[in-house]
Amino acid sequence: MADEQATVVLTGIEQTLNALKEFDKGAVRRFNKVVNTELTTAERAAHDLVDKIQSRTTDTPMRNWKPYDVSNGRSRGGKGWPGFDKSVIKSNIKKSRAQGKVRRDYTTSAGALLNKSAAGVIFEIAGRRSNKGSFIAKLNWFGKASRLVWRVVDQQKPRIEKAVVNALEEAKQELQKNLDKSGKAE
16 A cells, blocks of 8 residues: 655756756756746645635624734733734745755755744644644634645645656756767766
8 A cells, every 4th residue: 555645855966957058958847837837836725725715794804813914912922812804814925936944864855835924824824733622623624724825735746746756857858868968978
């Protein structure tokens, strides 16, 4: 039985693309286009999830979660409670191609989907460590923690991985073909 949580690790992305730039910049653009398209699709799906969030009486997950910041100084280290404004949350869900920190297994990501709004992050991960309390219980109506960006990534991961793996294989084949033509292949 296949492990559904298996991670696909692609090796040589940066090296392949850097070497391929010498021969065929179009092939590099095609690879980057696949990654950017997949990130854009995931970003759009996360935005669609934000649009579907509402309680029975308000456009927020809970009737008492205001759409504007409440500066009471008691929560989030004195910053107050962030307002649940869908347009702010959507505008702060962004795709990124920036290389992150290299992990312990010496890998990094080719792209990422980030949730940068305070209210969006609270909605996204509240209840991940502890599943107790009425606040968490009400948020769990929208699903367990990982309610926006992570949900999209989890749902679309197999398709995204397949598309990126195929694009990288095409880039590697193109590089090998060009190396063979130029006589640089070993």
